[in-house]
Amino acid sequence: MTDKYNNYDKYPEVSIKGYDKCAWQGYEDILKELKQSFSTLKKEKVILVLDFYPGVREEEILQAFTKLNPSLVIKSEDYTYNEDTINSMIKDYLTEDRVFGVLTTKKLQDLFIQEKIEEAQSTIDNLNEGIVLVYGVGASLITKGDILLYFDLARWEIQLRFRAGMENWKANNCKDPILSKYKRGYFVEWRLADKHKKNIFSQINYLIDTNQKDNPKMITGDAIRAGLKQVAEKPFRVVPYFDPGVWGGQWMKEVCGLDKDSPNFAWSFDGVPEENSLYLKFGEVKVEVPSINAVFFEPKKLLGERVHSRFGTEFPIRFDFLDTMGGGNLSLQVHPLTEYIQETFGMHYTQDESYYMLDCGEDACVYLGVKEGIDKDEMIKDLKRAEKGEISFPDYKYINKFPAKKHDHFLIPAGTIHCSGKNSMVLEISATPYIFTFKLWDWERVGLDGLPRPIHLKHGEKVIQWDRDTKWVKENLIDQVxxxxxxxxxxxxxxxxxxxxxxxxxxxxxxxxxxxxxxxxxxxxxxxxxxxxxxxxxxxxxxxxxxxxxxxxxxxxxxxxxxxxxxxxxxxxxxxxxxxxxx
CATH class of the missing domain: 2.60.120.10 (Jelly Rolls)
Structure with missing residues (x-):
């Protein structure tokens, strides 16, 4: 294991110039700034709109903002369809699959009842003076108001809150498995929220970072828009995060300076804007925002005209770590072909990838492609028997196993069976649809929750490319320097x-x-x-x-x-x- 470097920065920041006095920290200073904004409006009635990304702590925010003594309080969720109706509306996107759904084409406003919104607008119009507080997910669909605040939240923080028992938006599912909550978020909830955020971002007066409990940070809309523009004009890093796993290793603990008491760290996202966040420094205030915001609002500068025209406001490249040093094999897996991911899940490109060996033990290896002359029907039969627990899958009979050393680069186009073996530190370089991994065999393991890890043979057997055999792999995927x-x-x-x-x-x-x-x-x-x-x-x-x-x-x-x-x-x-x- 490498130990000569230990200067990895887990908390990279981007200093934003010209907006040092446009940020506030803590509810007391935030409310003070808002009261000052009210006074400049010189209006008898002020409509304050608090629009939430799903997952923000509603009770905490409402408790703080009711100190403004509003004359009327309107909660956006009171104007949506009920839970059962919404579940019915999104059922086809969630599917019966334990992990995978279909990307929703709906918009957030589709879940609101237009007649009820008009009733809310009429109620607001009938008030002559005082503060009107409109809050919740989609609050600005009711009115943009006089002052519009957007409460943002990083994707990783949402996942941690799910693990702690938080429900999805408009769902009574606090006890559901994390996989179910994540699936609803990935395929429906976050898609709705991101479309809505894009629509209103140019109009927000303030953005509030709600990642830390009872420690909000607020910046002006002009500051966040200028900040993202500055990010897209210079080199930057996103904020990495690290997580344990059943196959996790010990390398990142040492090199990245992680908790030595944790059993392991299996993987890290360090270069995935859809999941990571940005630390933006405005004077003395450090604000955390989803890094995908930079892609949403400065796509041409960041991605380039050619890439933007092809991928829209998606970041197509992913860098992440897979640590099996002192751990175990990754699951044996395959990724969907482009046509399969398009037709089955609504994604327009697939997860082609590669393993760059950042470090290796002497016995490191990579499983890649099938052996020559195998009977594919027999292999699928053995995989199904292994899934039922009848046998231990004889990988040595069907799957190639190649030795790996530091700085090797293994190429893994979609449809190729693969996994990294133990005692490897993989820098995974891939296209971004990271959720679409079809596990074929998981070495008889259960997850950290004690439940069997999902196996996706029904999907996997439809996309395995059987001609990616030993000869083809050696000629096309190994030692291509x-x-x-x-x-x-x-x-x-x-x-x-x-x-x-x-x-x-x-x-x-x-x-x-x-x-x-x-x-x-x-x-x-x-x-x-x-x-x-x-x-x-x-x-x-x-x-x-x-x-x-x-x-x-x-x-x-x-x-x-x-x-x-x-x-x-x-x-x-x-x-x-x-x-x-x-x-």
Whole structure:
């Protein structure tokens, strides 16, 4: 296990310039600022709208804001359809599957009763003076009011609240398994909320970070919009998070400085804007917002025109960690083909991926593709028997197993059976639809909750590409490194990905500055060798940006060109980055 670097930054920040006095922390200061805003309106009646992302602590917020002594309080949920009706409306999107649903095409307003909204609007109109407080998910569908506040929340914090017993929005399901809550969030709830957020974001007067209990942070709408614009014009990192798992290892504990008392850490998202968040610093106030906000509201600068035209406001590249050092094998799995994910789940692109071996033990391996000449019907039969507990699946009979060493890069186009073995530290570089993993075999394990982990043979057997056998895998997916250029102090290598995959990956080994060009696509990089590096602008368009070993960082497409060179402890030494971009 590597132990020479331990400078990984778990709490990266982006300092926002020009808005130091546009942020407030704590309910007392927030309410004081709002009262000042009321006075500038010079109106007898002030309509204050508090629009929530699903999952914010409603009781906490209402308790604080009723100190404004509103004359009328309106709760948005009173104007939606009831729970049973909503469940019926979204049933087809949730499906009977334990894990997978279908992305909803509905909008948040579809769950509100228009006649009741008109009644609420009439009630507000009939009040002549005082403060009207309208609050809840979709509150601005009733009225935009005089002052509109949006209460935001990071995706990872929502998942932690689900684990602690929180219900989904408009659902009496606090005791449901986390998988059920996550499925409702992923396929329905968050899709509705994100569409709604996009529609009103340009109109909000303030945004409030509600990630910490009883510690809200508020910034003006102008500040958050300017902040996201600044993020999209310079290198940045998202806030990583880490989680244990049944196959988890010990590497990230040491290298990333995690809790030594935790049994393990199985995986980390460090470069997944859909799930990660951003720490934005406004003066002395640090605000946490979902990093997907930068994609939603600055897509052309961040993604590039070409990538934006292809993927819309989705971030197509994902970097994450899979730690099995001292742990166990990942589940044997396969990802859906493009046509399958389109027709079955409503996604327009699939999870092609790759395993970059950031570190390895001596016995590390990767399971990849099927052996030559196997009977596919017999293999499916054995997988089904293993799922029932009748046998232990004889992987050695059907699945290739290849040795792995540090800096190997295994390519895994969708439809290829795969998994990483124990004693590996994988930097997974892939397309973003991360939820669509069809487990075929899980080594007779149960989850951390004591329940059998879901197996998805009904999906998996429909997408396995049986021609991805030993010969094909060796020729197409293993040891595909191609030296592109080499000069004194710099070696540039193409390491993948397969031609079926839209992501290209380039590795640079260097001991002096390297010039990079974004070529119209957002770049995502990781420092895979060396203690430190510094990213600089040849034209001075952004401040120098320091990165450390194993950190993932994002270069917006609009930067066009940048340099990376060894820095600090790495000066005078050879270091390496892996870079991914959309072809």
């Amino acid at each position: 191609e030296v592109l250029t080499e000069e004194d102090g710099i070696r540039v290598e193409k390491t993948g990905l397969h031609t079926r995959e839209f992501i290209e990956t380039i590795r640079h080994w260097f001991s002096k500055p390297v010039l990079h060009k974004t070529n119209g696509s957002v770049n995502v990089l990781n420092l895979v060798e060396g203690a430190e590096a510094i990213v600089e602008s040849p034209s001075g368009n952004f401040e120098p940006f320091i990165v450390h070993y194993a950190e993932t960082f994002i270069i917006p497409a609009c930067i066009e060109e940048y340099t990376i060179r060894p820095y600090g402890k790495s000066e005078g030494k050879e270091i390496a980055t892996i870079k991914a971009y959309v072809r």
